Amino acid sequence: MSHLYSIFAIVTLTTTAIPSAQAEIESQIPVGLEAVTGLRTEYVHRGFKLAQQTLDFQLEGEVTLDDDLYLGYGAWYAGETGDGNFSETGVKLSLTQDFDTWQWKNSITYRELRNSTFDSGIDLQSKATYYLAESDNNSHAISALASYDSGADGIYGAVEYSYYQALDRSSYISFNLGVSATHDYYGRNGGNDVYSKLSYTYNATKQVSLTPFIGTSLQLDDK
Numbered sequence: 001m002s003h004l005y006s007i008f009a010i011v012t013l014t015t016t017a018i019p020s021a022q023a024e025i026e027s028q029i030p031v032g033l034e035a036v037t038g039l040r041t042e043y044v045h046r047g048f049k050l051a052q053q054t055l056d057f058q059l060e061g062e063v064t065l066d067d068d069l070y071l072g073y074g075a076w077y078a079g080e081t082g083d084g085n086f087s088e089t090g091v092k093l094s095l096t097q098d099f100d101t102w103q104w105k106n107s108i109t110y111r112e113l114r115n116s117t118f119d120s121g122i123d124l125q126s127k128a129t130y131y132l133a134e135s136d137n138n139s140h141a142i143s144a145l146a147s148y149d150s151g152a153d154g155i156y157g158a159v160e161y162s163y164y165q166a167l168d169r170s171s172y173i174s175f176n177l178g179v180s181a182t183h184d185y186y187g188r189n190g191g192n193d194v195y196s197k198l199s200y201t202y203n204a205t206k207q208v209s210l211t212p213f214i215g216t217s218l219q220l221d222d223k
Contacts, residue, residue, distance in 0.1 A: 033061040043078065043086075044217050046156055047180060047193030050116055051086035054078045068098040072107075085115045102130040111151065118186070121151025137166045143178075154185030156192070171202045179220075191220035 036058040043051040060074035072094040080086040094107035109123040125147035132140040139162075146157040160178030167173065180192040199213030 033059070035059055040078075043080075044215070045118070046182075046185075047188075047195065047217050047219055048117065048186065050088075050113075050118060051078075051080040052084050053081045054086070055081055070096045070098075072096065080115075087114045088112070088116070101134075102128060104128050113151070119151035121149060123147055123149045123151075139164045149185065152185045154188075155183040156185055157181050170204075171200065173198070173200050175199075193220055194218045 036056070038056040038058075040054045040056065041052075042049065043054045056076060056078040058074060058076035060072070062073075063071045065071055073092065075091045076089070078088045088111060090109060090111040092107060092109040094105055096103060096105040105127045107123075107125045107127075109125070110121070111118075111123065112120045125145060127143055127145035129141050129143040132142060134141075141162045143160045143162065144158070145160075146155065148155055158178050158180035160176055162177075163175045165173050175196070175198050177194075177196045179194050181190060182188045182192045185192070195215065195217040197213055197215035199211055201209055201211045203209045
């Protein structure tokens with residue numbers, strides 16, 4: 001079974017004294033607290049379709065604790081438009097450590113879900129990323145992550161390849177390809193899905209970016 005989804009997001013950045021550590025945009029946007037709105041034609045999370053068209057609003061920020069240590073924080077709300085009544089509210093904290101050629105990120109997320117096949121709960125995740133090649137204009141990386149979701153009372157893991165390419169000073173593309181597996185995760189065990197995402201970002205100004213993307217999720221478990 002395959003899921004297709006896309007998003008068109010408008011990203012507004014409110015300038016603060018917080019340095020941004022996101023490699024994909026740090027050359028264009030050195031500081032900022034992000035406010036993001038987006039429209040999804042289908043909301044797919046970890047290989048599960050949660051809703052039809054949704055409208056999202058997010059706030060995200062980051063504080064530098066040390067030269068290579070960052071504290072991230074965020075909150076969001078997503079509501080289904082049209083005939084649906086799904087909604088999701090969440091908050092997230094993360095701690096990221098950069099090393100010479102790899103990165104380690106740990107996060108804790110709470111999601112409050114209504115009218116959903118998922119249950120509300122806390123998600124604890126650890127993710128390691130190794131950079132195969134990296135420059136100012138492009139990067140290739142492989143990541144591995146594992147998480148425990150108290151709502152599902154199950155474990156989710158994935159291995160992912162990601163690619164980033166700057167097109168010019170104000171735009172870039174990024175691509176992700178991954179495969180995931182689960183254990184007692186809403187009835188799924190073993191291989192979960194193969195997923196991919198291709199996005200294009202145009203920084204109209206230092207405060208506003210537009211990001212259309214398209215992604216797919218092909219289920220490996222027929223449940």
